Amino acid sequence: MSSPQEIKLTVNGKAERLSVRPWVSLLDTLRHHLHLNGTKKGCDHGQCGACTVICDGERILSCLTLGVMKDGSEITTIEGLGQPGNLHPLQEAFLEHDAYQCGYCTPGQICSGVALMKEGHANTREEVKELMSGNLCRCGANTNIIDAIMAVKDGAHE
Amino acid sequence: MNDFAYYKATDIDGAVNAAAGPKNNYIGGGTNLIDLWKYDLAHPEKLVDLNGIDELKEITELPDGGLRLGALVTNNATAYHPIVQERYPLLSRTILAGATPQIRNAATNGGNLLQRTRCYYFYDSSSPCNKRVPGSGCPAREGHNRLHAILGYSDACIATMPSDMCVALAALEAVVRVKGPEGERCIPFIEFHRLPGEQPEKDNTLREDELILSVDLPARGFAGHHTYLKLRDRHSYAFALVSVAMGYELDGEGNISVARIALGGVAHKPWRVPAAEELLVGKSPTEDQFARAAEAILEGASGFEHNTFKIDLAHRAILRAGAMAHDPSTQRPGAKPSL
Numbered sequence: 001m002s003s004p005q006e007i008k009l010t011v012n013g014k015a016e017r018l019s020v021r022p023w024v025s026l027l028d029t030l031r032h033h034l035h036l037n038g039t040k041k042g043c044d045h046g047q048c049g050a051c052t053v054i055c056d057g058e059r060i061l062s063c064l065t066l067g068v069m070k071d072g073s074e075i076t077t078i079e080g081l082g083q084p085g086n087l088h089p090l091q092e093a094f095l096e097h098d099a100y101q102c103g104y105c106t107p108g109q110i111c112s113g114v115a116l117m118k119e120g121h122a123n124t125r126e127e128v129k130e131l132m133s134g135n136l137c138r139c140g141a142n143t144n145i146i147d148a149i150m151a152v153k154d155g156a157h158e
Numbered sequence: 159m160n161d162f163a164y165y166k167a168t169d170i171d172g173a174v175n176a177a178a179g180p181k182n183n184y185i186g187g188g189t190n191l192i193d194l195w196k197y198d199l200a201h202p203e204k205l206v207d208l209n210g211i212d213e214l215k216e217i218t219e220l221p222d223g224g225l226r227l228g229a230l231v232t233n234n235a236t237a238y239h240p241i242v243q244e245r246y247p248l249l250s251r252t253i254l255a256g257a258t259p260q261i262r263n264a265a266t267n268g269g270n271l272l273q274r275t276r277c278y279y280f281y282d283s284s285s286p287c288n289k290r291v292p293g294s295g296c297p298a299r300e301g302h303n304r305l306h307a308i309l310g311y312s313d314a315c316i317a318t319m320p321s322d323m324c325v326a327l328a329a330l331e332a333v334v335r336v337k338g339p340e341g342e343r344c345i346p347f348i349e350f351h352r353l354p355g356e357q358p359e360k361d362n363t364l365r366e367d368e369l370i371l372s373v374d375l376p377a378r379g380f381a382g383h384h385t386y387l388k389l390r391d392r393h394s395y396a397f398a399l400v401s402v403a404m405g406y407e408l409d410g411e412g413n414i415s416v417a418r419i420a421l422g423g424v425a426h427k428p429w430r431v432p433a434a435e436e437l438l439v440g441k442s443p444t445e446d447q448f449a450r451a452a453e454a455i456l457e458g459a460s461g462f463e464h465n466t467f468k469i470d471l472a473h474r475a476i477l478r479a480g481a482m483a484h485d486p487s488t489q490r491p492g493a494k495p496s497l
């Protein structure tokens with residue numbers, strides 16, 4: 001069996017050194033090695049967006065990349081965006097707009113939404129919908145998710 | 159799922175050397191290869207990660223007025239690059255019509271060219287598939303074939319090439335620059351992917367261990383009149399049933415002086431018929447002219463139980479694209495493909 005490799009990651013501002021085998025996805029690196037269970041595994045095949053994290057400033061799917069490929073990277077997960085008592089404006093907006101039901105897709109939705117606002121390519125509601133289409137919500141909270149993002153984007157929560 | 163080793167290359171020759179051997183694979187974004195590995199359809203013994211090769215991560219202008227897109231530049235970085243948006247808006251819009259922001263942030267230009275078909279039987283490891291296991295048969299011919307080819311298929315395989323980006327690259331007459339153990343060479347885009355024939359396991363004309371260095375765009379970008387029309391079962395986040403990448407230039411009298419039309423979702427490669435494009439030269443960009451071109455492009459098309467609709471759909475899509483291309487300002491990512 002291939003041997004584990006030493007990698008360094010900065011996760012939510014904290015430097016981590018860990019040892020992972022080459023075939024461990026970034027998602028499993030975060031969940032199993034770092035015990036950050038906020039990032040969710042929906043499909044494990046790039047189809048649902050539940051595993052979205054922000055890596056070196058960009059949203060990616062952590063299920064379709066490997067921990068070893070991200071050696072040296074800075075990663076932000078839902079845990080790093082906000083915590084109870086000190087929520088990110090988009091987390092607040094999700095509460096206010098009732099933007100979830102079961103909550104399984106929510107960490108991915110919020111990481112994706114935060115990155116979307118930073119990218120600055122979505123101006124209209126239609127564009128936000130298109131650029132959020134990689135995050136599925138099987139509870140059907142999409143309308144409220146878009147409401148929450150529009151509210152923060154338009155400054156209602158800053 | 160099998161175990162594999164991992165090597166991070168830092169230069170081109172190091173990568174080519176490390177990839178020697180049939181079971182060693184390059185990896186770019188991983189969005190296709192890791193997926194296939196998880197489905198037990200790809201079985202790499204070693205992955206050669208290209209993300210440490212800085213010279214493949216650049217977009218640079220070429221002396222002839224063209225643009226070089228490094229193989230390791232991501233699909234999103236390419237689509238949002240200011241020169242691509244200004245001079246090759248057809249390419250930008252086409253990339254943005256594919257996959258999702260998260261996938262495009264990881265997917266690389268080289269990897270996009272080599273993504274494998276989305277045929278259901280190819281993806282089902284318990285099913286026969288000539289592309290996956292040569293000689294095992296093709297259940298798609300008699301089975302579910304909604305996604306499948308209407309042109310250029312063979313007895314062995316009716317799969318389609320799923321990439322959006324490649325359809326625009328075919329219309330733009332891009333060139334793929336590669337390097338392998340035997341040195342460097344350039345492949346015109348239309349020769350890069352192949353028809354299945356009797357060797358459906360081969361998607362393209364790359365030789366063993368060849369590394370894609372860049373995709374080079376010629377100067378002509380059709381920024382004035384172009385469109386990418388993608389028709390699919392869902393409005394977003396779905397592969398094309400039929401797509402059309404079209405670009406043309408108009409002369410002083412408003413007649414077409416040069417035209418390119420490439421179809422996606424209809425064959426094992428982006429489908430182009432240069433003789434059909436010639437029919438448009440000197441003609442006004444009107445529906446009846448595009449209809450003549452459409453007939454020539456779709457000549458010989460024939461479908462299977464669930465995909466014969468694509469022949470009509472492709473014909474109408476070409477007419478619609480012809481009108482949309484006339485005023486590209488009516489289009490934006492995420493907009494409905496209406497006029």
Ligand SMILES: Cc1cc2nc3c(=O)[nH]c(=O)nc-3n(C[C@H](O)[C@H](O)[C@H](O)COP(=O)(O)OP(=O)(O)OC[C@H]3O[C@@H](n4cnc5c(N)ncnc54)[C@H](O)[C@@H]3O)c2cc1C
Binds near residue numbers: 191193229230323
């Ligand atoms: C859910 C989902 C939806 C999608 N929807 C669309 C869509 O609508 N339209 C669309 O066009 N695509 C779509 N895609 C596919 C996506 O565009 C591809 O997965 C992506 O472009 C592949 O690029 P990559 O860098 O991640 O490739 P990898 O997975 O890294 O590599 C793919 C192949 O290319 C080889 N390779 C990579 N780089 C090089 C190189 N420089 N030289 C030689 N070989 C190389 C690898 O060995 C591998 O065989 C979708 C994917 C997913 C998961």
Ligand code: FES
Binds near residue numbers: 040041
């Ligand atoms: S778990 Fe990664 S996209 Fe579904």
Ligand code: FES
Binds near residue numbers: 104140
């Ligand atoms: S809230 Fe249940 S999946 Fe989105």
